[in-house]
Amino acid sequence: MTNSLNLNVSGLPKSATLAINERYKELLGKGRNVYNFGLGQSPFPVPEPMRQSLMDNAHQKDYLPVEGLPELREAIAQYHSRVNDSSYTADQVLVGPGSKELMFLVQLVYYGDLVIPTPSWVSYAPQARIIGRHVHWLPTRGRDRWMLSAETLDAHCREDPDRPRLAILNYPSNPTGATLRPEELEELADVARKYEVVLLSDEIYGELHHEGEHVSIARHYRRGTIISGGISKWCGAGGWRLGYFLFPQLQGKLLRTLAVAASETFTSTSAPIQYAAISAFGGDPRIDAYLRKCRHILKMLGRYTVEVLDAAGARIPRPEGAFYLFPDFSRHRESLESQGIESGRALCEHLLERTGVAALPGEAFGCAAPDLSARMAYVDFDGARALEGYDEFTFRDRNDEDDFVEAFCPRVVEGVRRVAEEVGTWV
Ligand code: GLU
Numbered sequence: 001m002t003n004s005l006n007l008n009v010s011g012l013p014k015s016a017t018l019a020i021n022e023r024y025k026e027l028l029g030k031g032r033n034v035y036n037f038g039l040g041q042s043p044f045p046v047p048e049p050m051r052q053s054l055m056d057n058a059h060q061k062d063y064l065p066v067e068g069l070p071e072l073r074e075a076i077a078q079y080h081s082r083v084n085d086s087s088y089t090a091d092q093v094l095v096g097p098g099s100k101e102l103m104f105l106v107q108l109v110y111y112g113d114l115v116i117p118t119p120s121w122v123s124y125a126p127q128a129r130i131i132g133r134h135v136h137w138l139p140t141r142g143r144d145r146w147m148l149s150a151e152t153l154d155a156h157c158r159e160d161p162d163r164p165r166l167a168i169l170n171y172p173s174n175p176t177g178a179t180l181r182p183e184e185l186e187e188l189a190d191v192a193r194k195y196e197v198v199l200l201s202d203e204i205y206g207e208l209h210h211e212g213e214h215v216s217i218a219r220h221y222r223r224g225t226i227i228s229g230g231i232s233k234w235c236g237a238g239g240w241r242l243g244y245f246l247f248p249q250l251q252g253k254l255l256r257t258l259a260v261a262a263s264e265t266f267t268s269t270s271a272p273i274q275y276a277a278i279s280a281f282g283g284d285p286r287i288d289a290y291l292r293k294c295r296h297i298l299k300m301l302g303r304y305t306v307e308v309l310d311a312a313g314a315r316i317p318r319p320e321g322a323f324y325l326f327p328d329f330s331r332h333r334e335s336l337e338s339q340g341i342e343s344g345r346a347l348c349e350h351l352l353e354r355t356g357v358a359a360l361p362g363e364a365f366g367c368a369a370p371d372l373s374a375r376m377a378y379v380d381f382d383g384a385r386a387l388e389g390y391d392e393f394t395f396r397d398r399n400d401e402d403d404f405v406e407a408f409c410p411r412v413v414e415g416v417r418r419v420a421e422e423v424g425t426w427v
Contacts, residue, residue, distance in 0.1 A: 008130050016122045016364035024358040035415030037376040038358040040174060040324065042236040044383030047280070047290045050235060054276035062271060066263045067255075068095025068244070069274040072281075076244055079281035080227065084216050092247045094255050096262065097269045099204060099230045099243030103168075105265070106200065106226070106245070107131050109257045112164030115156065115197070117148035119326070119365035119373075121174045137366050145178035145317040146326065147171070150187035157195035167192065169217060170202035172209055175365045175375035176326040177302060177319025182215060189220030198251075199225045204243070205322035207234035207291060210299035214321065223248045233322070234291060235280050236383065240273050293390045294383075298323050300401040301378050301409055305416045312420035323379050326362070329372040335426040336372060343369045355418035376416075381409035 013019065020038035027034045045051075067073065073090035080088045096102040104127045107114060114128045118137045128135045138156055140146045148169065157165070169188065172179040180188070192199050199217060206214035206229065218225040230243030247255045262268075280287060302319035309316050314327035329336065329347060336342070341350050344361030351357050351374070362373030386408040393404050406413055 008132055012126055012129065015126065016360055020358055020360055033356045034352070035355070035357045035411055035418070036380040037378065037415055038360060040377040041238050041379055042233050042323070042383065043379045043381050044236040044294050044387065046235055046237045046240070047287045049279045049284050049286055050237070050276050053279045054272055057272045057275035060271040060275050064268040064271050064274060066259045066268050068093060068269060069271070072274045072278050075278045075281040076246065080246055082283070084218060086218070086222065088246060092249065092255070094245045094247065094258055094262070095269050095274060096243055096245070097241045097266050098232065099202070099228045099245070101266060102243055102245050102258065103127060103200070103228065105258050105261045106166070106254070107133055109261055110166050110198065110254065112166050112198070115153070115165050115167040116366070119146055119175050119362055119367050120168065121170055121202070122360070122364050124168055125366060142315060142328065146176050147173065147178055147180055147184065148188065150184070150191045153188060154191045157191065157197065161195055165195070165197045166200055167197050168200045168202055172205040172214070172319070172321025174205065174322060175324050175360070176317050177322045177324040178317045179209060179214070179320045180217070185215060185217045186220050189217050192221050192224055197224065200228055201225050202228045204228065204230055204233050208295060208298060208323070209321040210295050210302065210319070212292070212295060223250045226251065231277055231280050234294070242269060242273050242277050290387070293387055297386055297390065300405050301412060304402060304405045305378050305412065308416045308420050312423040314423065323377055325376040325378060327374060327376065329374075329423065332423065332426040333372060344371050344373055345369065347372050348374055351419060351422065355415070355422050357415045357419055378412045380411040380415060
């Protein structure tokens with residue numbers, strides 16, 4: 001029986017993000033004091049106008065067009081025309097049940113190699129493997145905040161300049177929370193243009209840039225950039241499963257081919273969810289206010305947690321968006337090795353055992369197995385309560401920010417402190 005499984009899939013474990021969540025829940029169920037730094041899920045509730053709209057649209061029962069509900073495609077096109085200072089039309093948008101599914105389909109229909117930086121989100125490479133596509137992992141450096149540099153992309157493309165390639169850039173980044181700076185975007189766009197690389201710009205955390213200053217690489221390389229977005233992160237609606245791709249005008253054929261694959265697989269995205277999602281993109285002032293608060297809370301928490309881990313001796317880029325930390329504990333290699341810990345995976349097991357903090361090893365993001373890095377999602381708090389508390393709070397200085405974090409995100413604070421204490425014993 002098992003011999004008849006497709007070998008591309010049969011050796012693969014369940015996706016690391018989902019597996020760590022199952023593990024966390026299992027330990028919680030057994031009464032263990034575990035801290036949820038595993039799955040990257042927004043702690044904030046879905047904004048009220050979207051929830052109301054979902055209730056109002058519970059009766060929507062028909063299959064919708066494969067490409068998506070026309071009004072939603074229009075709302076997404078207008079939204080991006082506004083925020084990207086450009087002009088997009090509804091026929092450039094493809095809606096799907098999560099951007100993850102669309103990423104799988106684009107890899108299925110696009111002929112070419114997949115190019116991704118190390119580290120990258122856990123699912124890009126396994127999707128390529130399932131499909132049988134070749135993956136090139138490009139190296140990055142700690143001093144570049146683990147972001148891909150234009151020189152590295154250029155050196156890779158130069159080896160075989162005419163090869164068709166799909167490169168995924170994710171910024172703000174999962175797993176680091178760092179993002180690409182304006183000059184880095186320009187330089188990467190120049191290289192992509194030179195070699196006609198198709199860029200899949202995964203901007204799922206764009207709206208969660210802590211300063212609200214996310215810029216898309218599409219500004220510099222519009223004709224070759226597919227923007228990938230969704231409501232999972234900034235609208236706290238991961239379980240709603242709605243994502244989209246925004247194609248450049250030139251890639252109409254790619255969009256149509258993806259729609260064919262979609263029509264033979266998921267048919268169309270859930271109707272009530274699509275109707276409800278329209279309100280996310282309309283510039284509703286209540287959603288803007290919600291987003292401003294979420295960003296500020298994530299920024300305060302990012303600073304606080306980085307300071308704790310940094311003081312303990314971890315090397316760690318400061319998150320500029322999203323809700324991830326990517327500490328590297330290699331300064332403690334000697335001590336860890338003396339305890340038999342020689343890989344990121346063993347490190348995370350050790351942390352879970354000793355501190356109750358559930359995190360993912362860098363290896364899940366393509367780092368070498370011996371790398372002593374981990375991704376910690378700082379999401380273990382009640383986002384609804386934090387948003388309510390935010391309105392009551394006056395933020396004058398850093399002490400107020402720390403007070404807020406300690407009052408409303410106590411599990412995150414306790415989790416990083418426990419890790420810091422544990423690191424303190426690695427001498
Ligand atoms: N993107 C989230 C993460 O990296 C979770 C969703 C998923 O992996 O499908 O934890």
